[in-house]
Amino acid sequence: MASKLFVSAQEVAHRAGVSRSAVSRTFTPGASVSAETRQRVLKAAEELGYHVNHLARGLMRNESGIVCLIVSDVATPYRAAVLRELTLQLQNAGKVAMLINTDRSDGSVDRALHQAIRYRADASVILSGLPDKSIVQLCLRSGQRLVLINRDDDQPGPLRINVDDADAGSRVATAFARAGCRRLAFANSLAGTPSLVRREKGFVAAAAALGLEVVVERYGATGYEAGQVLAQRLLTRSERPDAVFCATDLLACGFMDAARRQFGLAVPSQLCVAGFDNIEQASWLSYELTTFAQPVDRIAKYAIDWLGTDDSGEDGVGPEPITLTAELIWRSSIRGG
Amino acid sequence: MASKLFVSAQEVAHRAGVSRSAVSRTFTPGASVSAETRQRVLKAAEELGYHVNHLARGLMRNESGIVCLIVSDVATPYRAAVLRELTLQLQNAGKVAMLINTDRSDGSVDRALHQAIRYRADASVILSGLPDKSIVQLCLRSGQRLVLINRDDDQPGPLRINVDDADAGSRVATAFARAGCRRLAFANSLAGTPSLVRREKGFVAAAAALGLEVVVERYGATGYEAGQVLAQRLLTRSERPDAVFCATDLLACGFMDAARRQFGLAVPSQLCVAGFDNIEQASWLSYELTTFAQPVDRIAKYAIDWLGTDDSGEDGVGPEPITLTAELIWRSSIRGG
DNA sequence: CAGCTTCTTGCAATCGCGTGCAAAATTCGC
DNA sequence: GCGAATTTTGCACGCGATTGCAAGAAGCTG
Numbered sequence: 001m002a003s004k005l006f007v008s009a010q011e012v013a014h015r016a017g018v019s020r021s022a023v024s025r026t027f028t029p030g031a032s033v034s035a036e037t038r039q040r041v042l043k044a045a046e047e048l049g050y051h052v053n054h055l056a057r058g059l060m061r062n063e064s065g066i067v068c069l070i071v072s073d074v075a076t077p078y079r080a081a082v083l084r085e086l087t088l089q090l091q092n093a094g095k096v097a098m099l100i101n102t103d104r105s106d107g108s109v110d111r112a113l114h115q116a117i118r119y120r121a122d123a124s125v126i127l128s129g130l131p132d133k134s135i136v137q138l139c140l141r142s143g144q145r146l147v148l149i150n151r152d153d154d155q156p157g158p159l160r161i162n163v164d165d166a167d168a169g170s171r172v173a174t175a176f177a178r179a180g181c182r183r184l185a186f187a188n189s190l191a192g193t194p195s196l197v198r199r200e201k202g203f204v205a206a207a208a209a210l211g212l213e214v215v216v217e218r219y220g221a222t223g224y225e226a227g228q229v230l231a232q233r234l235l236t237r238s239e240r241p242d243a244v245f246c247a248t249d250l251l252a253c254g255f256m257d258a259a260r261r262q263f264g265l266a267v268p269s270q271l272c273v274a275g276f277d278n279i280e281q282a283s284w285l286s287y288e289l290t291t292f293a294q295p296v297d298r299i300a301k302y303a304i305d306w307l308g309t310d311d312s313g314e315d316g317v318g319p320e321p322i323t324l325t326a327e328l329i330w331r332s333s334i335r336g337g
Numbered sequence: 338m339a340s341k342l343f344v345s346a347q348e349v350a351h352r353a354g355v356s357r358s359a360v361s362r363t364f365t366p367g368a369s370v371s372a373e374t375r376q377r378v379l380k381a382a383e384e385l386g387y388h389v390n391h392l393a394r395g396l397m398r399n400e401s402g403i404v405c406l407i408v409s410d411v412a413t414p415y416r417a418a419v420l421r422e423l424t425l426q427l428q429n430a431g432k433v434a435m436l437i438n439t440d441r442s443d444g445s446v447d448r449a450l451h452q453a454i455r456y457r458a459d460a461s462v463i464l465s466g467l468p469d470k471s472i473v474q475l476c477l478r479s480g481q482r483l484v485l486i487n488r489d490d491d492q493p494g495p496l497r498i499n500v501d502d503a504d505a506g507s508r509v510a511t512a513f514a515r516a517g518c519r520r521l522a523f524a525n526s527l528a529g530t531p532s533l534v535r536r537e538k539g540f541v542a543a544a545a546a547l548g549l550e551v552v553v554e555r556y557g558a559t560g561y562e563a564g565q566v567l568a569q570r571l572l573t574r575s576e577r578p579d580a581v582f583c584a585t586d587l588l589a590c591g592f593m594d595a596a597r598r599q600f601g602l603a604v605p606s607q608l609c610v611a612g613f614d615n616i617e618q619a620s621w622l623s624y625e626l627t628t629f630a631q632p633v634d635r636i637a638k639y640a641i642d643w644l645g646t647d648d649s650g651e652d653g654v655g656p657e658p659i660t661l662t663a664e665l666i667w668r669s670s671i672r673g674g
Numbered sequence: 675c676a677g678c679t680t681c682t683t684g685c686a687a688t689c690g691c692g693t694g695c696a697a698a699a700t701t702c703g704c
Numbered sequence: 705g706c707g708a709a710t711t712t713t714g715c716a717c718g719c720g721a722t723t724g725c726a727a728g729a730a731g732c733t734g
Contacts, residue, residue, distance in 0.1 A: 005399060006457060006479045008720055019684050024722060031723090034682060049475040054455045055392045055401060056720035059689045062342060064392060066456075069436075074424065075617075080417035087411065087438045096452060099406075099436045101424045115433060118391045119403075120343060138386040142343045224621060257622035280412075284561060285594035286623040345690055356714050361692055368693090371700095371712060393690035396719050 007048045016044035027052050058120060062143075067095050067307070068116035070109060072102040072128035076223075077250070077279035078294070079127065082149075085300040086125060093304050095122070102129055110135050117142060123307050126151060147303045152194035156318035159306050161299050164325045165195045165276075168292045169202025171328060172245045172274045175290070177210045179272050179335040181243035184214040187230040187255055188247040189222040196222070196247045199276060203245050215241060222247065227254020235263050242271060243334075249275035249282045249291055256287055256333070273333040276326070283331070290334045292326035299324065344385045353381035364389050395457060399480075404432050404644070405453035407446060409439040409465035413560075414587070414616035415631070416464065419486075422637040423462060430641050432459070439466055447472050454479060460644050463488060484640045489531035493655035496643050498636050501662045502532045502613075505629045506539025508665060509582045509611045512627070514547045516609050516672040518580035521551045524567040524592055525584045526559040533559070533584045536613060540582050552578060559584065564591020572600050579608060580671075586612035586619045589626055593670070610670040613663070620668070627671045629663035636661065 009023040016023070018037055025031035026041040033041075044050075058064035067090055073079050087097045100115055102108040109129035116124045117138070123145035130151050136158065139146055146158035153160065176184055184207050186200050200216060207214045217233050220226030227246060231254070234241055246252035252275030259265045259273075267273055275282060278293035302322050309319075346360040353360070355374055362368035363378040370378075381387075395401035404427055410416050424434045437452055439445040446466035453461045454475070460482035467488050473495065476483055483495035490497065513521055521544050523537050537553060544551045554570050557563035564583060568591070571578055583589035589612030596602045596610075604610055612619060615630035639659050646656075 006454070006720095010720080020721085021684060021723080022682090024720095025683090028722075032682060037682080049478070051451055051454045053396075053457060053720050055395045055457050056689085057722075058392045059390075059396065059691090059720080060722045062689080066435075073421075075414070075417040075421040077412070077414070077417075080412040080414075080420075083417075083436075084410075084412040084438065087436050091438060096456065097436045098403075099420075099424050099434045101421065101428060114388055117343070117388045119433065120390060120392050141386070224617070228622075253621065261622050280561070281618060284590065285565075285598050343690095347690075357691085358693080358714060359712090361690095362713090365692070369712060374712080390690050393719085394692075396690085396721090397692045399719080 006053065007050045008053070009050070012041060012044045012048055012050045015048060016040040062120075063122055064120045065095050066098050066119055066121045068098045068100055068112070068119070068121040068124040070100050070102060070112045070116070070124055070126045070128065072104070072108075074099070074101060077281065078248070078277040081279070082127065082294070082296045082299065085296045086303070089297075089300045089304050093308070095304075095307070104129075107132075113139060117144060120144075123147060125149065125303060145307060147306070149299060149303070150193075150195045159303065159319045160321040161302055162321065162323050163195065163294055163299075164323050165198035166202030166205075168276065168326045168328075169199045169204075169245065170206035173203050173206035173210060173212070175274070175328075175334055175336075176207075176243040176245070176272055177212060179243070179268070181272055182212065183239055183241045183243070184212050185234050185241035185244040186214055186216045186247070187227065187234065187244055187251055188216065188218045189220055189226055189251065190218050191222060199245075199247055223250050224254040224257075227251035227256075228258040229254075231255045231258035231263070235259060235265070243273070244271065245274045247276060249277045249279045249289060251275070252289055252291070252333075253281055253287055256289070268333050268335045272335060275333075278327075278329050282329070288332040290331045291329050293329050294326055295324050343390065344387045345390070346387070349378060349381045349385055349387045352385060353377040399457075400459055401457045402432050403435050403456055403458045405435045405437055405449070405456070405458040405461040407437050407439060407449040407453070407461055407463045407465065409441070409445075411436070411438060414618060415585070415614040418616070419464065419631070419633045419636065422633045423640070426634075426637045426641050430645070432641075432644070441466075444469075450476060454481060457481075460484060462486065462640060482644060484643070486636060486640070487530075487532045496640065496656045497658040498639055499658065499660050500532065500631055500636075501660050502535035503539030503542075505613065505663045505665075506536045506541075506582070507543035510540050510543035510547060510549070512611070512665075512671055512673075513544075513580040513582070513609055514549060516580070516605070518609055519549065520576055520578045520580070521549050522571050522578035522581040523551055523553045523584070524564065524571065524581050524588055525553065525555045526557055526563055526588065527555050528559060536582075536584055560587050561591040561594075564588035564593075565595040566591075568592045568595035568599070572596060572602070580610075581608065582611045584613060586614045586616045586626060586628055588612070589628070589670075590618055590624055593624055593626070605670050605672045609672060612670075615664075615666050619666070625669040627668045628666050630666050631663055632661050 009020050013020045013023045022037050023041050025033045026038050090097050100112040109131045113135050125147040127149050140157045148158050148160045204214050217230050219229050246255050265271045275289045275291040278291045282289040282291045346357050350357040350360045359374050360378050362370045363375050427434050437449040446468045450472050462484040464486050477494045485495050485497045541551050556566050602608045612626045612628035615628045619626040619628045
């Protein structure tokens with residue numbers, strides 16, 4: 001263990017020849033300190049390398065400044081992008097992000113939330129999985145705010161931010177129809193995440209309304225490899241699809257690569273492809289993928305703005321759910337445009 | 338603000354009919370509590386939803402359990418991967434990760450470290466940028482450990498973990514020579530990061546030793562777009578290179594795409610390509626990139642193991658620097674193998 | 675200079691927890 | 705059943721900060 005420790009306000013006070021309180025007030029915006037003492041305190045603090053102990057401050061103020069980000073598969077392009085946006089905006093808001101990784105296992109999210117409670121996080125943002133109702137209650141009762149992003153949960157209290165997946169699905173169907181495609185397909189994972197389900201439903205419904213039939217295939221996770229497998233399955237059918245909507249961009253990349261290399265198909269002339277998320281790779285020359293951009297910046301903004309509100313969510317009703325629409329990014333993987 | 342607050346040990350003690358110390362001891366491994374009181378405490382804690390306040394505990398123990406990860410460009414595939422590994426292993430070690438984003442601006446890393454100090458982090462892991470010497474001293478003096486990953490800094494105290502870039506560069510040169518390439522090129526960014534510089538030096542030196550000349554081109558950041566520009570510059574030369582080592586996989590992806598689409602070159606028959614980082618995309622069918630895998634798991638392991646050590650690094654000498662070798666991942670972007 | 679208001683400043687309590695110390699309770703040996 | 709050894713338990717203090725309160729300093733008016 002460390003022999004020498006962090007420097008405390010006491011030491012600064014001693015050096016500056018003032019009381020502890022004066023030091024504290026110097027670092028508390030809006031507190032009453034004369035210009036002279038403030039200068040002396042700041043000087044002493046600078047010399048000693050003093051920094052306010054946020055652990056102790058959090059204890060007193062009952063506000064730690066910590067926001068927990070609970071997420072699985074951090075290394076995935078889309079997840080990493082939303083993580084980046086959240087941490088950046090949190091920092092600008094004077095908060096700090098605590099990152100907790102979850103996995104698919106049961107209770108993983110619950111454990112993460114317990115950790116958030118232990119550190120008295122001001123709020124937790126949940127990007128993966130869904131916590132048990134009792135834990136949600138515990139958080140709300142404890143005064144910890146909850147933000148659920150693209151999670152399907154109907155209990156009041158947490159702020160719910162969702163992207164209008166069904167609408168996106170419907171717009172893709174229209175685009176495919178306009179491109180003259182006749183045999184549509186939807187390539188999904190087996191994850192069964194609510195947003196994926198909504199994308200599928202919206203797409204299938206819109207296609208039906210347009211008089212087009214859709215074949216749906218589901219396999220594996222939402223990654224590149226699953227996309228390849230889905231291509232194998234869909235492109236070997238007797239009635240080969242001429243347009244496929246992949247539930248995520250990663251799936252789409254795997255799908256396109258397999259379609260070209262293993263089936264010799266040209267995109268978009270023989271096969272139209274659409275994805276979702278607008279990950280960086282979607283813009284690469286090898287893919288030029290038409291896809292939907294999740295408004296990560298606005299998602300983060302809504303979440304963080306709410307944290308500055310007084311609407312703490314324990315009044316039993318909670319904040320209004322927010323639904324944002326995804327922006328269609330048109331590239332060359334669909335004919336026309 | 339929240340009206341009702343987190344439940345405290347006091348309340349648990351009251352409900353269980355014991356003293357507050359008993360509660361504290363119940364949650365302190367190795368403390369002396371009878372089986373009966375422990376049960377009663379645990380029951381009361383469960384019913385009330387009590388969780389030890391790590392802010393207060395950190396204050397007492399002088400050990401917060403927080404480890405700061407200081408990094409820029411979180412959304413980049415390689416960065417995201419190492420972030421994932423670090424957070425996972427930290428969680429397994431009973432610590433928790435605090436994520437701080439930096440940018441290229443001056444003092445960005447310093448500000449991040451100040452934040453780490455404010456939260457009394459047990460350690461900070463620096464993945465981007467380089468902190469000012471005075472801040473490093475302050476951290477060490479305060480008992481906060483520092484881990485520098487692929488940073489070039491020679492002051493003792495922090496744990497330094499580096500990948501043997503020069504060796505990797507040299508191995509690529511050999512591989513190119515064996516593939517019969519004659520005109521080598523190195524595609525680098527302008528970032529001037531020490532590891533990038535070492536890759537370049539190792540490659541150029543080894544090529545010279547093999548009697549092969551190398552043309553070096555540098556442009557932009559380490560991303561996909563820069564790779565495209567570098568391809569423009571290198572492939573329009575009168576003596577077009579027949580092998581290129583890109584400083585990162587992202588550069589390589591951009592380079593390959595441009596080489597194929599804009600110059601109609603086939604990889605590896607007309608152009609051999611190598612990258613560095615082994616990001617997920619390197620394994621995609623469109624790239625099949627031969628590259629080097631940074632041993633992120635071992636990097637994280639070394640870092641976290643050291644945090645459990647008593648070698649705090651303030652004895653003036655500090656821990657021995659660690660150099661790990663990158664693993665060559667052979668795919669089809671170089672002939673032969 | 676008296677009398678008043680307005681700022682500053684120090685004292686002391688508080689936040690939730692860990693822990694040394696001594697008293698109380700239990701166990702043990704015989 | 706009694707004294708000694710061993711747990712178990714409670715008290716009280718400290719960790720490093722914030723903040724209400726009251727006293728002291730300074731400024732203003734006439």
